[in-house]
Amino acid sequence: MTALALTGSPLWYASRASGTLALVLLTATVVLGIASGGRAAPRRLGRFEIGRLHRDLSLLTLVFLAVHVVTAVLDPFVHLGWAVSVVPFTASYRPLWLGLGTTAFDLLLAVLVTSALRLRLGVRRWKAVHWLAYAAWPFALFHGVGTGTDTRLSLQLWLYAGCLASVVGAVWWRLAKAGPGRVTGRLTAALAATAVPVVLTAFLAAGPLQPGWAQRAAATTILAGSGR
Amino acid sequence: MNSSDTTPLTRAPETSTAPRLLAGWHATGRPDTLAGHLGRHGPSPVAAVLAGRGRCGGAMSLVDAVGAAGLTGRGGAGFPTARKLRAVAERRGRAVVVVNAMESEPASRKDRFLLAMAPHLVLDGAVLAATAVGADTVHVCLPRDRSAQHEQLGAALEERRRARLDPVRLRLHALPPAYVASESTSLVSWLNGGPARPGGGPPRTHERGVARRPTLVHNAETLAHIALIARHGPDWFRQAGTPEEPGTTLVTVSGAVAGPAVLEVAPGTPLTAVLDLAGGPTERLHGVLLGGFAGAWLPEARLRTPLTRRDLAPLGAAPGAGVIVALAGSACGLTETAGMLAYLAAHSARQCGPCRFGLPAVAEDFTALAAGRADPDLLSRLHRRTGLLPDRGACRHPDGAARLAASALRVFADDVDRHLAHGACPAAHRSPQIPVPSAAPPETWR
Amino acid sequence: MTRTRTLRIDRIACTGQGLCAELLPELIDLDEWGYPIAGDPAVPDRLRTHARRAVAACPRLALHTDDDPA
Numbered sequence: 001m002t003a004l005a006l007t008g009s010p011l012w013y014a015s016r017a018s019g020t021l022a023l024v025l026l027t028a029t030v031v032l033g034i035a036s037g038g039r040a041a042p043r044r045l046g047r048f049e050i051g052r053l054h055r056d057l058s059l060l061t062l063v064f065l066a067v068h069v070v071t072a073v074l075d076p077f078v079h080l081g082w083a084v085s086v087v088p089f090t091a092s093y094r095p096l097w098l099g100l101g102t103t104a105f106d107l108l109l110a111v112l113v114t115s116a117l118r119l120r121l122g123v124r125r126w127k128a129v130h131w132l133a134y135a136a137w138p139f140a141l142f143h144g145v146g147t148g149t150d151t152r153l154s155l156q157l158w159l160y161a162g163c164l165a166s167v168v169g170a171v172w173w174r175l176a177k178a179g180p181g182r183v184t185g186r187l188t189a190a191l192a193a194t195a196v197p198v199v200l201t202a203f204l205a206a207g208p209l210q211p212g213w214a215q216r217a218a219a220t221t222i223l224a225g226s227g228r
Numbered sequence: 229m230n231s232s233d234t235t236p237l238t239r240a241p242e243t244s245t246a247p248r249l250l251a252g253w254h255a256t257g258r259p260d261t262l263a264g265h266l267g268r269h270g271p272s273p274v275a276a277v278l279a280g281r282g283r284c285g286g287a288m289s290l291v292d293a294v295g296a297a298g299l300t301g302r303g304g305a306g307f308p309t310a311r312k313l314r315a316v317a318e319r320r321g322r323a324v325v326v327v328n329a330m331e332s333e334p335a336s337r338k339d340r341f342l343l344a345m346a347p348h349l350v351l352d353g354a355v356l357a358a359t360a361v362g363a364d365t366v367h368v369c370l371p372r373d374r375s376a377q378h379e380q381l382g383a384a385l386e387e388r389r390r391a392r393l394d395p396v397r398l399r400l401h402a403l404p405p406a407y408v409a410s411e412s413t414s415l416v417s418w419l420n421g422g423p424a425r426p427g428g429g430p431p432r433t434h435e436r437g438v439a440r441r442p443t444l445v446h447n448a449e450t451l452a453h454i455a456l457i458a459r460h461g462p463d464w465f466r467q468a469g470t471p472e473e474p475g476t477t478l479v480t481v482s483g484a485v486a487g488p489a490v491l492e493v494a495p496g497t498p499l500t501a502v503l504d505l506a507g508g509p510t511e512r513l514h515g516v517l518l519g520g521f522a523g524a525w526l527p528e529a530r531l532r533t534p535l536t537r538r539d540l541a542p543l544g545a546a547p548g549a550g551v552i553v554a555l556a557g558s559a560c561g562l563t564e565t566a567g568m569l570a571y572l573a574a575h576s577a578r579q580c581g582p583c584r585f586g587l588p589a590v591a592e593d594f595t596a597l598a599a600g601r602a603d604p605d606l607l608s609r610l611h612r613r614t615g616l617l618p619d620r621g622a623c624r625h626p627d628g629a630a631r632l633a634a635s636a637l638r639v640f641a642d643d644v645d646r647h648l649a650h651g652a653c654p655a656a657h658r659s660p661q662i663p664v665p666s667a668a669p670p671e672t673w674r
Numbered sequence: 675m676t677r678t679r680t681l682r683i684d685r686i687a688c689t690g691q692g693l694c695a696e697l698l699p700e701l702i703d704l705d706e707w708g709y710p711i712a713g714d715p716a717v718p719d720r721l722r723t724h725a726r727r728a729v730a731a732c733p734r735l736a737l738h739t740d741d742d743p744a
Contacts, residue, residue, distance in 0.1 A: 425687070581688060
């Protein structure tokens with residue numbers, strides 16, 4: 001354990017824990033969403049039970065996300081303002097990596113609002129926004145890896161690996177069960193699902209797992225900031 | 229099929245009813261020009277309809293006159309025309325009229341023939357209907373593969389434009405030639421820039437159709453009848469036909485008859501008499517296909533039934549769009565039905581469950597039955613699946629296919645038993661008698 | 675009750691996911707391909723809550739209830 005991980009207020013611990021939990025819950029939600037969208041039906045469970053679980057897990061994700069955001073903002077160590085929770089890439093602390101998390105949060109909020117109003121919006125608009133949930137997942141993952149205080153813990157690394165494996169597995173399972181047709185779309189989905197672990201592994205090896213990441217994470221921010 | 233499009237299967241018959249829609253053709257044997265049309269039928273009473281009253285019975289509006297005449301839609305469904313007119317007229321906002329001249333039913337020729345011989349009667353009717361419901365535009369919808377008809381109708385429209393006859397805009401459109409593209413919701417979807425596929429549920433076409441405006445969709449023949457009712461009144465219209473199903477109606481008689489023809493007959497005429505008008509059967513008949521590919525088979529023993537909705541309903545049949553195909557005694561009814569079902573399955577829009585799975589499965593089983601390749605469960609499976617087609621699609625396409633399949637199993641029950649017990653009959657190996665267009669799915673819906 | 679509630683299935687939107695038949699087996703059955711078979715569209719009063727849940731559960735939003743004046 002690094003010295004950094006041991007220092008800090010209870011708020012900081014709460015923020016880290018709730019963030020990790022939110023990632024696990026989001027992964028479970030995404031996996032259920034992917035698995036239940038196809039034509040294959042589960043044998044022992046009802047389809048509606050999976051739908052209900054998908055909805056409840058997503059709500060729980062948002063609860064933990066709220067805890068994660070509130071504790072992070074209140075924590076005196078990083079000096080984040082409330083605006084950071086919704087406006088991405090404006091933080092003083094690791095703006096790029098934190099901004100990814102803010103973006104994921106915004107996307108999930110959009111999904112929440114449209115899902116609540118789906119009967120009024122109609123299926124086309126609802127589903128269009130719902131696709132953003134897929135983008136929110138890699139954003140959240142990179143946010144966790146890039147910002148996470150605990151990224152270098154082996155337990156945390158196993159957790160990331162588990163998240164990646166379950167989503168990629170779900171995508172491949174659905175594609176394997178799907179009938180013929182829609183080749184382009186399905187190929188894109190397969191490639192995208194495969195690209196995420198590859199890019200993440202490369203990023204981990206080049207970034208957070210190398211010594212001095214804390215300084216470089218802050219530096220990426222300056223580069224990103226000056227680039228604007 | 230296209231060769232028969234250019235050479236109409238028609239001759240002058242000895243009709244019991246004086247021809248109305250086809251009066252010009254009976255008199256001259258040629259298509260009516262605008263001058264010929266006006267000379268024969270007199271000027272169109274557009275001004276009177278615009279003023280809120282037809283010539284018929286003093287102060288009667290055209291909608292009321294059509295209601296009193298008891299005219300029903302001649303596109304197949306037989307819905308009371310006046311109710312459709314009234315539903316559109318009561319909506320707020322400028323309406324739109326769509327002339328359905330798609331005639332996608334493969335065995336039907338009557339709309340094509342009517343439009344070729346009396347185009348101005350149809351156009352008069354469309355303009356009168358538009359005037360009566362407060363529409364400023366008439367869209368005439370033809371399938372894209374009938375270019376000769378498109379040109380001829382274009383010329384007729386040009387004639388009217390030069391004569392400054394119509395207070396409304398008339399536009400001619402060429403739509404994808406698909407079976408379900410003739411569904412009224414398909415026409416509306418295509419005219420709105422979408423695919424020519426049926427749309428489901430609310431809002432209905434008369435509430436919000438073309439350009440979100442109240443839209444009246446009528447079959448070409450129905451509009452031609454309106455043109456005559458506006459001129460001569462409901463009492464005149466009721467001089468032909470039965471009290472319940474008055475007027476005349478066009479029928480397309482083909483198959484094992486000496487002179488296949490488009491005929492104008494009065495509802496109530498016995499089917500045998502209609503077949504006789506088309507030269508009579510060329511041999512003993514196995515049965516008659518009534519209403520087209522989405523229609524029903526009638527056994528030979530029932531051919532004395534009058535051609536009315538009421539008399540045919542107990543037999544599970546309906547006049548539909550007036551298609552009558554005589555099936556020779558030597559033909560195999562199951563093989564003919566299998567070919568038609570394969571066509572209907574291929575030409576569905578593949579939008580709803582019954583058309584994506586049920587209809588292709590029924591068509592496949594029917595092909596196996598006709599070819600004598602039936603497994604032991606086939607018949608019960610066919611009955612069950614056929615029973616699950618109706619009322620479960622956005623449009624009535626699966627219902628029509630189910631009607632055809634069910635009537636074939638009923639009317640050709642002896643053939644079914646023979647096919648199950650001994651395999652295909654000798655007739656099943658010959659090519660089908662009823663011409664079926666290519667069972668390839670439509671290339672485009674746009 | 676002065677109004678009757680009826681079920682309406684948007685047949686084009688429906689992809690045969692089958693959640694409606696799980697939540698409302700009293701009114702909806704499935705064919706062999708998983709597409710709904712709804713006999714009588716009228717929803718009895720005792721099933722109103724179940725019908726509402728089934729409407730909310732449809733992943734294609736293809737199930738609707740309409741209130742018709744009785």
